[in-house]
Amino acid sequence: MPFPIAHAKTQSIVTMTARPTSNPGDAERWAALAARDRRADGTFVYAVRTTGVYCRPSCASRAARPENVAFYPGCAEAEAAGFRPCRRCRPNEPGLAERRSEAVARACRLIDSTETMPSLADLARAAGLSAYHFHRVFKAATGVTPKAYAAARRAEALAARLPGAATVTEALYGAGYNAASRFYEGGAGRLGMAPSAYRKGGIGIRMRFGVGNCALGAILVAATDAGVCAILLGDEPEPLVRDLQDRFPEAEIEGGDPAFEAWMARVIGLVEAPGGGLDLPLDIRGTAFQQRVWEALRRIPVGSTATYAEIARAIGAPTAMRAVAQACGANPLAVAIPCHRVVRSDGSLSGYRWGVARKRDLLAREAED
Secondary structure, X not given: OOOOOOOOOOOOOOOOOXXXXXXXXXXXXXXXXXXXXXXXXXXEEEEEOOOOEEEOOOOOOOOOOHHHEEEEOOHHHHHHOOOEEOOOOOOOOOOHHHHHHHHHHHHHHHHHHOOXXXXXXXHHHHHOOOHHHHHHHHHHHHOOOHHHHHHHHHHHHHHHHHHHOOOHHHXXXXXXXXXXXXXXXXXXXXXXXXXXXXXXXXXXOEEEEEEEEEOOEEEEEEEEOOXXXXXXXXXXXXXXXXXXXXXXXXXXXXXXXXXXXHHHHHHHHHHHOHHHOOOOOEOOOOOHHHHHHHHHHHOOOOOOOEEHHHHHHHOOOOOOXXXXXXXXXXXXXXXXXXXXXXXXXXXXXXXXXXXXXXHHHHHHHHHHO
């Protein structure tokens, strides 16, 4: 957390005359108070002796004199010292970020549980917000609009139904499309191919690929007509090729032509200098949840990291840290979707699909850029 907590010592006698603490972390707390920084909410509270009230760091109330302020790790400690919660910022209730995350989570559950897309008004009502405000909050939290999220969920349901369906039409109606035309209007791209081809393991799809060496070992790059669909890293090229073939056993996978070799060179350049970005189209395939996670990963600034918990909160699913980690592990586009920028809550490097050593190397390269 950006604002470390220093636990105050418990006093044997409850008193309102406690002097301000002088712990090393107080400088950061004072900075948070001065900025009324919402990011500090939940990491500590401050109490004012002259009013007997304790507040969140972001409280908009009038600034107190420093000699009248004391810091506490949380509400329980402040109340044990005799202070009561501020009626303005309500520090003993869920914060704005938590309320918004829960509102988005309720909307997602509603979309997931219905066969037809609820109206924006219905979703906003369930979230307890106006339609305009809800739309902004949902997109800020998930990176997509409610309509786009619902479309991705239906495409995900279709992908799950296609392999066992007798016909494509049966799978389309089973996934919630009330007409095949509604899918072809915009949903086909979410599969990366026509549904009939997806149902048959990629049959009829042409996929170019190339293998080579880069600073991190062996690399495989594959692309469909839509864009780069795989960037895989490893120690040897053969397992990477098998990985691609297992994913699309019926696709027409062939070696790259000179034009594709130029693409591959640019991908290798991204691995060498991950801070430079990749100006190639991507063919990103995944479930609705995976795509929300991957979109959040792409918003992490170069040279920075985020925790699994922070990503979970960013997509409006604060309790889904394990699912976020699984989505990171399922990422087929190494470096282009920067799952190497996700770390544990203590800042340590956790598992990485292509090895922790490669993760450490990529972060070091970004720090040098």
